[in-house]
Amino acid sequence: MNGIAGSAPSAIRTGDLSNAGTGRNAGQSVDVAVIGGGINGVSIARDAAGRGLSVLLCEQDDLAAHTSSASSKMIHGGLRYLEYGEFGLVRKALQEREILMSCAAHLIHPLRLIMPHTADQRPAWLIRLGLLLYDHLASRRILPASAAVDLRTHVAGQALQARYRRGFAYSDGWVNDARLVVLNALDAAERGAQILTRTRCVSAQAEAGIWRLELETRSGRRQSVTARSLVNASGPWVAQTARSVLQQPAATIPPLRLVRGSHIVVPALFAHDCAYLLQHSDGRVVFALPYEQHFTLIGTTDVDQHADPGQAQISATEIAYLCDLASSYFARPVRPVDVVHSFSGVRPLLAGEATGAKAAALSRDYRLLLESRPAPLLQVWGGKITTCRKLAEEALDQLAPLLGNRHGAWTAHVCLPGGDIAATVPDVRSVTGLADFVASCQQHYHWLPPALVQRYVYAYGTRLHRLLEGCRQMADMGEWLAPGLCTREVRYLMQYEWAQQAGDVLWRRSHLGLQLPAAAVERLSAWMQARYQDHPHVSQS
Template sequence: MTNLPSSVDAEVDVLVIGGGINGAGIARDAAGRGLRVLLCEKNDLASHTSSASTKLIHGGLRYLEYFEFGLVRKALQEREVLMRSAPHIISPLRFIMPHAMGQRPAWMIRMGLFLYDHLAKRELLPGAESLRLQEHVAGKPLRADLLRGFAYSDGWVNDSRLVVLNAMDAREKGASVLTRTTCIAAQRFDDHWMLQLQQADGRQLTVKSRSLVNATGPWAVNVLHNIMHQKAARTLRLIKGSHIVVKRLFHHPFAYIFQHHDGRIVFAIPYEDNFTLIGTTDLDYTGSLDEVAITGDEIAYLCELAGQYFTQVILPADVVWSYSGVRPLVEETHAGDKEKAAALTRDYRLELDTMQAPFLNVFGGKITTYRKLAEEALSLLAPVLGHDSPAWTAQACLPGGDIVGSIPSNRSVREFPQFIQQCQHQYGWLPPTLVERFAHAYGTRIHVLLGQRQSLADMGEMLAPGLYAAEVDYLVQHEWARTVEDILWRRSRLGLHLLGENTNRLAAWLVHARKTP
């Protein structure tokens, strides 16, 4: 084990390793309870699994088939809690499920949808219904032989921005957030940890922490073995999920959920106005966690499955962009008794070790239940640290989510369209479509971004189509953005609209910004 120097650069109560959704959520909850918190992430926030989701806040309809009633109920409860806390980046979405011969019987689907509607209190979203597809706008892009279907509701989320907003709230409540900072060594004592962190420029920091949280997602077992030199109490099965993006396949606001004969589910979702997002796959993964990419077979699978439902033929050549992520699912079967990836639980497991200084490991989880995971993590950890502050995040807005006040409410969701209109009126000197994008990305923080600016000239240089220096400066100052990829693919999805465009001007601006004190 590496010997750490005795001098200390920082002392905290909780050090969180991992800047994905679970790590950011735990850091936020802990900071809000008055604990001294440091979060370190070896890359950018949400640079892996947490920005590679299907972008859904949902109960997980298909998990009912595996009798995961507790998980589905918890996720359904969280669905509306999260909508109220961040109505700018989370919004209702209506799904259409076409029903074809050979699939689960219609009565079984109706029963599942009834359960889905009633497992948890529902205030914002309409219930499920049966449809005659030939009489519904969502039936027009589908094959003519698909006559009936079902509709139900869930939520859509800008996943990478959800992570950033949690990290922002953590920092505003006193936490330190260090991106591009790797934990390279750790020593555990009876009442504290000594940890060595290394930043991208090679500078090293020594941190003394009263507790440690391993929230590294797919890397959780690797961190345990290589940094803490401990064995994992849980077995993680790494499952790769890949998505493709094609040009818009339909001109209505509904999404689709398609059933495949192999038991898997694939979604087709309206995405970034001009595109359709299709995914996901579920494949065991054994490769590098730092270089995850879709395969040709996965592209063909998604194209073929979507082609079984849409009248429009979808070919691999139609794919304009793709992404893949690895989900760390908790393996609870005996060795040699492998379940299908689709059947593995998406629930999480928290393991708190108090034999010496507290050590909390986070295994598994899904983006919808991150807030509940963080709350449960602090209910375990805070008492050990002598803190008895109550849970608080269920009644708190995320940054920018205070559309009608600081307390989350149904009004903030229902009145978000009016908020957009108000912003378009207030900032009438900007193109309405740009103001709408700002409102969705930043919520009430649009007023921090635009400040006292009064004309398009005040936005500074246009560094890429639709991207002005004022926005980039905001992202660098407030949201830890450092690279072109941070800005175009995680803080926004502008990269999808700028495919083939030259981004050298943006890259040069960022280099200059880093050099400027």
């Protein structure tokens, strides 16, 4: 695994085409153009750039603005998928769980899940059998095996109703999903890719083996780009992009079902680090996870989304569903009035022949469609955040040979930016190295509050040394725009991580929006707007 803690920032190709039509942006030509700045798009851009291909990625909004920041915040194999016979998907996801934990130690942490059990649920023997299979479908160097637990004595039982006396424990991973997207984009950019946010592809035509793309910014400026290949990784918009941008006949577009998954955030229901898997009488499962220290995250739902995916919002019915289920498990009831925040994302699921099936039964696997003529086109259908790296690797294994590139796969053993945290066990970074690294950083930056240093580590990993380069005292951090948020960090996010608006900082680069008053949000927004001008990346000076 590579990466040098605290090394000087390298030049990256970023922007929003604000100066389109002049300079190097005019008539640009690349090997690979990617439409979509969610987890699959940025992972493909990263893999392609690392193979030596020139890459341009355009995203109509902010990175991870939609589905990729609206997950259940888990890197997991999908225990419930075993019921539907998705053994291949579960095995692939479990293998990726271990790889991602080692490559992004600061973003992905071990998570112990508790499954309370009563006699009216799935039989205990069936659950135990499923957990044993889950344990053995892939190697576990990092996480412990599953086990039966006595909830009368286990710490997780204290928050539950007294009727829950027994249960099961197993392990998966927690992830900062939006930052996983941003760091894949950052690694792609540092390897030469150009990342264009708030820029949409309005047309793409293949002529004489070359794609000719027309890109448009929010301000209406346009730019023509040529590409030797094109990747449609636009998530829930993949079919719409195929129809309206690529002008593909409807009959050639695979059936896709858009399913909304919603989550609610409530004040913390428990004071430990375990999460819960809650079984509903309808056969679905819902997670309750510790979230941002003071909250509990509960989700998700499965509801068909017929409106624009960009306008997905939780319904009152979904809120009631999640509250009622949580209230049937926890000692403290959860009411709709307790909800302090909610978010919804739309998952593009492969419909196949199961048009009338329950959304929960649809596969979370992905399908890659590659066409070599009239010019190479790869389209991504479905997928989940856990398998993003593998999806990208398979995509480039198919696409790169058409471009004469024989570099081969490389991402399985290379850290994402900031993930190069030393470990006490060779090649196992996430469990054995992170706590020591946090402690050493808190000692080194003793003039900063320990909780703030820990947040920096969890967000930036070893890159916190870049963020704090030249800082020796609180005065060096600049103005404090809100509790825990200074201008030093905001400048860094604008310069290196494509943050342009307050929401980019508060909800995707961090989750500080949960705890800040409206006045602080307005102050941050005004500060950023005053410094944005024509280009989103400002000087660190």
